Amino acid sequence: MGEKTALCELKHLHTAFRIKDSYYDAVDDVDLTIYSNEVLAIVGESGCGKSTLATTIMGLHNPNYTKVSGEVQFENQNILNISEDEYNKIRGGKIGMIFQDPLSALNPLQRIGNQIEEALIYHTDLDSDNRKERALELLKMVGIENPQRIYRQFPHQLSGGMRQRVIIAIALSCKPKLVIADEPTTALDVTIQAQILDLLTNLQEEIKAGIVLITHDLGVVAQMADRVAVMYAGQIVELALSEELFSNPLHPYTRSLLNSIPQMNSEDGKDLHVIEGMVPSLKNLPRKGCRFASRIPHISESSHEKNPVLHEVKPGHFVRCTCWKDFYFKEEDN
């Protein structure tokens, strides 16, 4: 990781969805700084609020049934307050996005070259020759060996892995400062996943952007992330440098995630469903106390009563748990 400059700061971020007549927080009081040039992974089981956090930063929520509050500070302004026009200039420009499903992110009726150039038309003042040159250069940069041919093809003519390379080319086309990648390899075959991860790892050094990498795959985190935020039921429950988190996990949820890492070569371990119990749905969140408590057998009564806050237990290592010490030392003693 390069020098530590704050690129994007999330402050007291809440995103609530309307279900019937009430609003429920899918993102609940998230405070998080993303630094330039770092890869910050966000991990957690399905339903923990990772994608909602990403789409909130991108300003993609419909105010008719979503309430967003707090701040997303990016380049000296709270982008939650800017107009849709201004957001459109940032999205796909200074902030690039890579989503899980490369097919639905591409327009089936347009040639690949056009789709890359569309972003360049909108966000740069390159003329048409230079746009084409840049598009071909981007295709090459994402490891496509015959850019001239792919430039003229349609999405359905490409494999899933190639399509994801194209999405990455589009995300990087305008030299973004921040890239948000939501499960970028989940929809791909295992071997292709590894290639795309290698590509992202190599590009990270070249593009010098901050990357938010959302994944439920801790193998991906270990390979790519500088820092890791663990999310549970809409909240960040632990945040630390990647090495620190893997060697010294403090929150019981993080510890169970790490224990559920599948063995190498196992293909069926894609989802982290090995932890007893389930992520509560929005309507069933406990009204008070630790949200993970119900999934820990024999937890002390106080965990159901006290609301833990995210607390820095050593420099750069934060945990939201009132009893992490009990767990930690009890297990160490055994």
Ligand SMILES: Nc1ncnc2c1ncn2[C@@H]1O[C@H](COP(=O)(O)OP(=O)(O)O)[C@@H](O)[C@H]1O
């Ligand atoms: N548009 C929506 N309307 C209502 N609830 C939603 C909507 N999108 C997501 N949710 C709920 O918000 C929670 C977080 O979902 P999500 O952000 O997709 O989690 P993740 O990406 O970690 O799997 C889940 O309980 C999900 O059911």
Ligand SMILES: [Mg+2]
């Ligand atoms: Mg998701």
